[in-house]
Amino acid sequence: MALPSASSLRDDLALGGRITAMRLAGLALAVRGDPVARLMHKPWRLDPYPTYAAIRGEGLARSRVGLSAVGTHALxxxxxxxxxxxxxxxxxRPPFAPEAETKQTGEHADRGARPSDDAEASLLEPVDLSLLGMDPPDHTRLRRLAAPTFAPRRLQQYRAIAEEVTAGLLDDAAVRGRFDLVRDLAAPLPITVIARLLAIPSVDADRFARWGRALATALDGVRSVSHAHELARTTAEARELFTDLVDRRRADPGDDVVSGLVEALDAGQMSLDELVSLAQLLLVAGFETTTNLVGNAVRAMQATPGQWEALVEDPTLAAGAVEETLRYDPPVQLTARIAHEETELAGVTFRRNWGVLVLIAAAGRDPQAHPDPDRFDLRREQTTPHLAFSGGAHYCLGAALARLEGEVALRMLAERMPGLRPTGRAVPKTATILRGPRTFPVAA
Ligand code: HEM
Known part of the structure; x- marks a missing residue:
C-alpha cells in the first residue's frame, strides 16, 4: 500500500480540523435550541417532526448555521x-466553491466554514450529482436527454421487472419465515430494478449496491476525512464501471437506457462526463429513496391500528398507502436552494446567494394543507398534493417508477404475507436528508 505524502497528510489534517470545527459549532447551536442545527444532530434528528413544527411556526426560520429554512407547504x-x-x-459555481459569495449578514451568520481551495472543495463535495446539482441551461438540456428513461413504454417493462423481482424476494423470505424487511425486500427491489434499467451485468450487482449505499451518504455532506476518501474512492470505481458500460453499449447497443444516452453522446448533445454522472445519479436517486419508501410505509401501517389490516383486506389500497407515506414520512426529508437574486421570502429580504432549506417533510405535516396531518390514513384523499418528489425544475424524474415499485412491493406483501408483524424495533438510519429504517425485523 502506498504511504500518503506529507502534503496529503497536511491536507487531511486541515480538512479534518475544519469538519470537526463545523460539527462542534453545529452541535453547540443545536444544544442552544437552533432549529436548523437540530435537524443535523442527534438526538433531535432521530425524530425531526417536533423541530419541523417549530420551524413551520416561524415562517422563515433563520439560523446561525448560515442557512435559513422553510417548512410550511406554501413556502x-x-x-x-x-x-x-x-x-x-x-x-x-457550485455551493462550496472557494471564495464563494455566501456571507449572510444581519441576523444571518456567515457560513463560517468556507473551504479555502479547490482541492478541499472537491473533498467536501466529492460526488457529482448530475441534474441535482445543475441549473439551466445545462439542467434543461440534460433533463431532456434523460427523460426517455421514464417514458410510459419503459414503465410497463419496469412493472414486469418489479413484479418478478418482488415475487422472488418474497418466496425466499417466506421460506425463512422471519426476515429483515429492509435487507430482504426494500433494498434489493430497487437496486435490481436500476441494475436492469441500466443493463448492469449481474456480476457487478453486489458492488453496485454497495456503491449506491455509500454514495447516498454524500447527500448529508462529508462527516470525516475517511468518509471523504471513501466517497472519492467509490466515485472513481463507479465511474470506471459506467465508462466501461458506455464502451460496451456503443459496441453492442441494446434497448436499455445507457444505449439511448450513448446515441446522445455520439450526437454531441452531452459529454461522457455528463453521461457517467447521470448514470451515477440514477443509482443514488433511485435506490435508498425507494428502499425508505417501502420501509417507512410498512412501519407506519404497523404502528397505526387498523392500517395494515385495511391493506390486507383490499390490496388495491397499496397506491394510497404509497401516497400517504410520501406525505406522512417521506424518504427525502428536505432539499436546498440558493437565491440567484435579491428576493422577498416570507416578508424577509433574501439576499443573492443566501441558501434556504426546503423542508419537504415539514410541508407534509402542515395543517393548512393536510387536515389532521399527524394521523396516517391510507384512505386519505389528498386535496393538496404532497411535495415528496419536490416541485418545479427538479421534480423527481423517477416519480412514476418509485410509485410503481412501492405499489408493487406493498400490494404483493399484503397479498402473500397477510399476517406480517414486526418482531423487533425498526432501527432508523441516522441521516438528515434520507429517512428510513436501517433494519426492520419482521415475521411473515
Ligand atoms: C420514493 C422514491 C423517491 C423519492 C421520494 C424521490 C425524491 C426526489 C426529490 C425530492 C428530488 C428533487 C430534489 C430537489 O428538488 O432538489 C428528486 C430528483 C430526482 N430523482 Fe427522485 N425520488 C425517488 C425515486 C427516484 C427513482 C426511482 C429515480 C430513478 C431511478 C429517481 C430519479 C431522480 C432524478 C434523476 C432526479 C433529478 C431531477 C432533476 O434534478 O431534474 N428518483 N427525487
Whole structure:
C-alpha cells in the first residue's frame, strides 16, 4: 500500500480540523435550541417532526448555521417553483466553491466554514450529482436527454421487472419465515430494478449496491476525512464501471437506457462526463429513496391500528398507502436552494446567494394543507398534493417508477404475507436528508 505524502497528510489534517470545527459549532447551536442545527444532530434528528413544527411556526426560520429554512407547504412550494432560486451560486459555481459569495449578514451568520481551495472543495463535495446539482441551461438540456428513461413504454417493462423481482424476494423470505424487511425486500427491489434499467451485468450487482449505499451518504455532506476518501474512492470505481458500460453499449447497443444516452453522446448533445454522472445519479436517486419508501410505509401501517389490516383486506389500497407515506414520512426529508437574486421570502429580504432549506417533510405535516396531518390514513384523499418528489425544475424524474415499485412491493406483501408483524424495533438510519429504517425485523 502506498504511504500518503506529507502534503496529503497536511491536507487531511486541515480538512479534518475544519469538519470537526463545523460539527462542534453545529452541535453547540443545536444544544442552544437552533432549529436548523437540530435537524443535523442527534438526538433531535432521530425524530425531526417536533423541530419541523417549530420551524413551520416561524415562517422563515433563520439560523446561525448560515442557512435559513422553510417548512410550511406554501413556502416550500413557492421556493421550489421560483426560478430565481437555483442549486448553484448565482454565477454558476457550485455551493462550496472557494471564495464563494455566501456571507449572510444581519441576523444571518456567515457560513463560517468556507473551504479555502479547490482541492478541499472537491473533498467536501466529492460526488457529482448530475441534474441535482445543475441549473439551466445545462439542467434543461440534460433533463431532456434523460427523460426517455421514464417514458410510459419503459414503465410497463419496469412493472414486469418489479413484479418478478418482488415475487422472488418474497418466496425466499417466506421460506425463512422471519426476515429483515429492509435487507430482504426494500433494498434489493430497487437496486435490481436500476441494475436492469441500466443493463448492469449481474456480476457487478453486489458492488453496485454497495456503491449506491455509500454514495447516498454524500447527500448529508462529508462527516470525516475517511468518509471523504471513501466517497472519492467509490466515485472513481463507479465511474470506471459506467465508462466501461458506455464502451460496451456503443459496441453492442441494446434497448436499455445507457444505449439511448450513448446515441446522445455520439450526437454531441452531452459529454461522457455528463453521461457517467447521470448514470451515477440514477443509482443514488433511485435506490435508498425507494428502499425508505417501502420501509417507512410498512412501519407506519404497523404502528397505526387498523392500517395494515385495511391493506390486507383490499390490496388495491397499496397506491394510497404509497401516497400517504410520501406525505406522512417521506424518504427525502428536505432539499436546498440558493437565491440567484435579491428576493422577498416570507416578508424577509433574501439576499443573492443566501441558501434556504426546503423542508419537504415539514410541508407534509402542515395543517393548512393536510387536515389532521399527524394521523396516517391510507384512505386519505389528498386535496393538496404532497411535495415528496419536490416541485418545479427538479421534480423527481423517477416519480412514476418509485410509485410503481412501492405499489408493487406493498400490494404483493399484503397479498402473500397477510399476517406480517414486526418482531423487533425498526432501527432508523441516522441521516438528515434520507429517512428510513436501517433494519426492520419482521415475521411473515
Ligand atoms: C420514493 C422514491 C423517491 C423519492 C421520494 C424521490 C425524491 C426526489 C426529490 C425530492 C428530488 C428533487 C430534489 C430537489 O428538488 O432538489 C428528486 C430528483 C430526482 N430523482 Fe427522485 N425520488 C425517488 C425515486 C427516484 C427513482 C426511482 C429515480 C430513478 C431511478 C429517481 C430519479 C431522480 C432524478 C434523476 C432526479 C433529478 C431531477 C432533476 O434534478 O431534474 N428518483 N427525487
Amino acid at each position: 416550500c412550494e413557492q421556493v421550489l417553483r421560483d426560478r430565481r432560486f437555483g442549486v448553484r451560486l448565482a454565477d454558476g
